[in-house]
Amino acid sequence: MITVAAAHKSYGTFKALDDVSLEIPSGSLTALLGPSGSGKSTLLRAIAGLEDLDAGTVMIAGQDVTRLPPQRRGIGFVFQHYAAFKHMSVRDNVAFGLSIRKRPRAEIATRVDELLDVVGLAGFQHRYPAQLSGGQRQRMALARALAVDPQVLLLDEPFGALDAKVRDDLRRWLRRLHDEVHVTTVLVTHDQEEALDVADQIAVLNEGRIEQFGSPEELYERPANPFVMSFLGSVSRLNGEIARPHDLRLIRSRQQAEAEASSAGVRVTDATVERLVRLGFEVRVELRHTSTGEPFFAQLTRTEATALDLQVGDRVWVRPTRTLGSDQAAPVRALPTEEEFPALAV
Amino acid sequence: MRIARPTRIVLRTLALVYLTVLLAVPIVTILWRTFEPGFGAFWESIRTPAAISAFNLSLLIVAIVVPVNVVFGVVTAIVLVRGRFPGRRLLSGIVDLPFAVSPIVVGVSLIMLWGVNGWFGGLDNVGIRVIFGLPGMVIATIFVTLPFVVREVEPVLHEIGIEQEQAAATLGASRWQTFARITLPAIRWGLTYGVVLTVARALGEFGAVIMVSSGFPGVSQTLTLLVHSRYIDDHNTHGAYAAATLLMFLALLTLLLMTVLDRKRPGQPSGATIAAATAPAEADTDAEVAGADDPAPPGPVASAVPEPELATTTRSSR
Ligand SMILES: Nc1ncnc2c1ncn2[C@@H]1O[C@H](COP(=O)(O)OP(=O)(O)OP(=O)(O)O)[C@@H](O)[C@H]1O
Ligand SMILES: [Mg+2]
Numbered sequence: 001m002i003t004v005a006a007a008h009k010s011y012g013t014f015k016a017l018d019d020v021s022l023e024i025p026s027g028s029l030t031a032l033l034g035p036s037g038s039g040k041s042t043l044l045r046a047i048a049g050l051e052d053l054d055a056g057t058v059m060i061a062g063q064d065v066t067r068l069p070p071q072r073r074g075i076g077f078v079f080q081h082y083a084a085f086k087h088m089s090v091r092d093n094v095a096f097g098l099s100i101r102k103r104p105r106a107e108i109a110t111r112v113d114e115l116l117d118v119v120g121l122a123g124f125q126h127r128y129p130a131q132l133s134g135g136q137r138q139r140m141a142l143a144r145a146l147a148v149d150p151q152v153l154l155l156d157e158p159f160g161a162l163d164a165k166v167r168d169d170l171r172r173w174l175r176r177l178h179d180e181v182h183v184t185t186v187l188v189t190h191d192q193e194e195a196l197d198v199a200d201q202i203a204v205l206n207e208g209r210i211e212q213f214g215s216p217e218e219l220y221e222r223p224a225n226p227f228v229m230s231f232l233g234s235v236s237r238l239n240g241e242i243a244r245p246h247d248l249r250l251i252r253s254r255q256q257a258e259a260e261a262s263s264a265g266v267r268v269t270d271a272t273v274e275r276l277v278r279l280g281f282e283v284r285v286e287l288r289h290t291s292t293g294e295p296f297f298a299q300l301t302r303t304e305a306t307a308l309d310l311q312v313g314d315r316v317w318v319r320p321t322r323t324l325g326s327d328q329a330a331p332v333r334a335l336p337t338e339e340e341f342p343a344l345a346v
Numbered sequence: 347m348r349i350a351r352p353t354r355i356v357l358r359t360l361a362l363v364y365l366t367v368l369l370a371v372p373i374v375t376i377l378w379r380t381f382e383p384g385f386g387a388f389w390e391s392i393r394t395p396a397a398i399s400a401f402n403l404s405l406l407i408v409a410i411v412v413p414v415n416v417v418f419g420v421v422t423a424i425v426l427v428r429g430r431f432p433g434r435r436l437l438s439g440i441v442d443l444p445f446a447v448s449p450i451v452v453g454v455s456l457i458m459l460w461g462v463n464g465w466f467g468g469l470d471n472v473g474i475r476v477i478f479g480l481p482g483m484v485i486a487t488i489f490v491t492l493p494f495v496v497r498e499v500e501p502v503l504h505e506i507g508i509e510q511e512q513a514a515a516t517l518g519a520s521r522w523q524t525f526a527r528i529t530l531p532a533i534r535w536g537l538t539y540g541v542v543l544t545v546a547r548a549l550g551e552f553g554a555v556i557m558v559s560s561g562f563p564g565v566s567q568t569l570t571l572l573v574h575s576r577y578i579d580d581h582n583t584h585g586a587y588a589a590a591t592l593l594m595f596l597a598l599l600t601l602l603l604m605t606v607l608d609r610k611r612p613g614q615p616s617g618a619t620i621a622a623a624t625a626p627a628e629a630d631t632d633a634e635v636a637g638a639d640d641p642a643p644p645g646p647v648a649s650a651v652p653e654p655e656l657a658t659t660t661r662s663s664r
Contacts, residue, residue, distance in 0.1 A: 083509035097518055148518060
């Protein structure tokens, strides 16, 4: 378990970490998620001992490590830009921690082979980092960090420098690896999809504070505040309410829409179809409030879209099947009623 | 930028003429004059006791100056690149001072400091003769060669950044282990060039050394001083050419040695070794490097079933 208590860190007058407390359970994979500059790396580096805190404590596995240098914290760290030892072969890179610990040669050789096997670099022992692709370099860095059997594995945007496809593959692979190895892992990312995809828990950071900490499910379904809500997954604002775009139902007939809405106790929004974008088997329908002109969008499956037979310019009635609450951050004006604006009547 | 053909020819000719007149002609002339009377005469004139002593003294100075500059140069470079303290700019400027100050001024100021009547002149009373002795020549040479190692190592330190060192720290390496196993190998080539330049300059230094040397042939003459005294005092032009050729030969040897070492670079693969190492698994690498189709990295679980490419896989939770 990693415990961070009341951590503060300032650069000049700028607060990079502002009273951060966090408990990361043993054996879990936790993501630190937040926009650029929110203090994710600072927090991770403070756990690693690469950054000193101004105040607060860090405990790893019950031991107070606040004053310990990184060498003695029992960690493995993976950097965004690999930090490969350029003048060493893949084998020597992975063996580094073990050879520092003066392990017998035979033991080192066995362990390195084993790890290179795990990360899929078995045939690459004698290459140099310059001869590897980015994805391979990062897997080497991971093997290097795992070689010393760390108590915790800390990854700072490990896949940030890779292209989308490789990144997807690697993060699924990391998840499977974690399920095998069970080392407590903290992953920094600014990509909400990555966090939702791999993490058991997500801590959402913003301006040096933790906005919410919980399972992906919790954060997605019950966001604590508008920031978390709009940072995790996209949202559509309609009628002063916020809903996930896939929780919007588009209905062609007004009567039907109002009947459904009144039984569900929600309001119906009148909108015009602006654009249809097909993303794999999902369809994104870009809409505009007929009266206010506010843009928003809904996400349908291809089947639903086909059944509705939508065309650009069509008028539809939208009702949320589930809302996340009202929109305090940016309230949208309530829709005018028919009495105020008779032209709305069809 | 595309340059018209006639312009290109003119530019090339200019560059060639410039190099020939200013570099090649003087060197060839000296070589010519040295070996004109035959190799035997050259050999004779560099085997005189004065020449042998000058040769040894020059090498001795190099042998002292190089390690001193390596140690302090590397430390200074690390302080300049990694340090965050007020006055760093100033320190950086001071390092460049020897480039700006004429060697003769260095000589004069050393005499002022260390001479019998200088601030530290008291050392003379306890039998340590700095000026007109070996220490003076060494100090003068250190002064003029000081920037080379610093300036060659600095950009390399900048370039490698601190992540490799931090990675080593997280893997358990102490500061010293990190320096020896990560930093030093990484700056090795910058350091090497710094040393080459230091050696060349130390061998060739004249202005500062002549001020602080007593200049007795066979005792306190370096090779450059020997060339000078043979030419000016003894009117022995051939002897001067021969000593000059010997100096050039030493400098050339240094360059050659470094080139050979460079070829043997362990670690950093040269072009040839890359090709050799890549050959066996070529297909695999090409695909990965091009990012065309990185095969799902083999891992603890069998490789993943290709999943449909979705922008929003995780959200289809309705
Ligand atoms: N050494 C430093 N000196 C001054 N300010 C710093 C320093 N390191 C970080 N900061 C500031 O602290 C804040 C948090 O930085 P941090 O690196 O933790 O952000 P991050 O969440 O990792 O962002 P990113 O996703 O861009 O990596 C940033 O605003 C940054 O400008
Ligand atoms: Mg960061």
